């Protein structure tokens with residue numbers, strides 16, 4: 521890197537509508553990390569095509585995700601926000617890494633098993649080699665840290681295994697990335713089934729609050745959230761619905777769980793749910809407004825894309841050249 525900062529790398533798939541889980545568990549915690557780290561945030565559009573996408577809709581979603589990164593507070597001058605598919609080094613390194621990854625390792629990936637079960641009509645090779653592409657994303661930028669939720673932990677482990685294997689054969693090629701645990705990012709669960717994570721691919725739209733939901737929708741979804749037959753607002757394993765709402769409430773308000781429990785002592789679930797909705801609306805509103813404003817400024821966004829794609833390609837190609845040399849490919853004249 522140009523400076524002494526450690527490198528941090530992460531991103532999101534441009535699939536479906538982003539949820540409050542993506543925001544509270546990831547995006548919100550990414551803002552300001554650039555003060556301490558050199559940050560790269562990809563719009564992971566190549567991963568998205570492991571499931572079928574409608575082209576026009578997909579193009580819009582990917583661009584919207586980049587705009588949302590900015591609207592959420594990621595400064596596009598101080599962070600590198602770019603499209604994975606615009607930097608061809610991702611595909612090239614992915615092929616190379618695939619030749620150093622064992623099928624036995626990929627067979628163990630739980631996300632592949634889950635997704636294969638969900639999309640049984642389209643179990644394609646890309647879905648299977650998904651973790652190899654993710655390893656390429658991370659290793660291309662010689663990332664020191666990768667902030668991801670628990671659901672991505674296994675993918676980070678295989679990335680480390682592949683990198684260590686290659687370093688073992690060819691010497692110092694890649695930085696070995698570590699998971700980044702910053703301020704605890706809440707794991708947000710579905711409002712309809714608090715045993716499942718809130719997910720953009722959930723078929724039950726009432727289970728997820730989308731970042732684009734308007735206030736009425738948010739109130740409706742919070743009111744309908746599954747709770748229990750008790751009436752105490754208390755954080756407890758046997759109260760997963762209420763605990764999830766408390767996680768949402770505290771992540772949005774900045775209050776602690778004991779503070780929130782005290783606030784709603786003796787009050788009913790109805791009042792609590794409304795307060796949760798109000799906090800969510802308050803947090804999402806400025807981002808939604810900024811998103812609308814930025815969406816109208818096509819020239820500005822186009823300029824950001826061009827600059828950041830070039831910056832990402834510069835760093836990615838540097839690593840790719842090193843890898844090509846180390847493994848013995850002939851030089852490109």
Ligand code: TYM
Pocket residue numbers: 529530531532533534541542544545546564567653654657658666667668669670671672705706707708709717718719
């Ligand atoms: P993706 O797009 O599924 O999710 C993006 C980020 O959001 C987190 N997340 C959640 N956190 C808390 N509660 C939830 N309900 C919730 N749902 C999602 C995820 O942990 C993740 O951090 N494979 C990755 C994208 C990717 C990537 C990479 C990430 C591709 N290449 C390289 C890091 C580095 C994915 O599908 O994330």
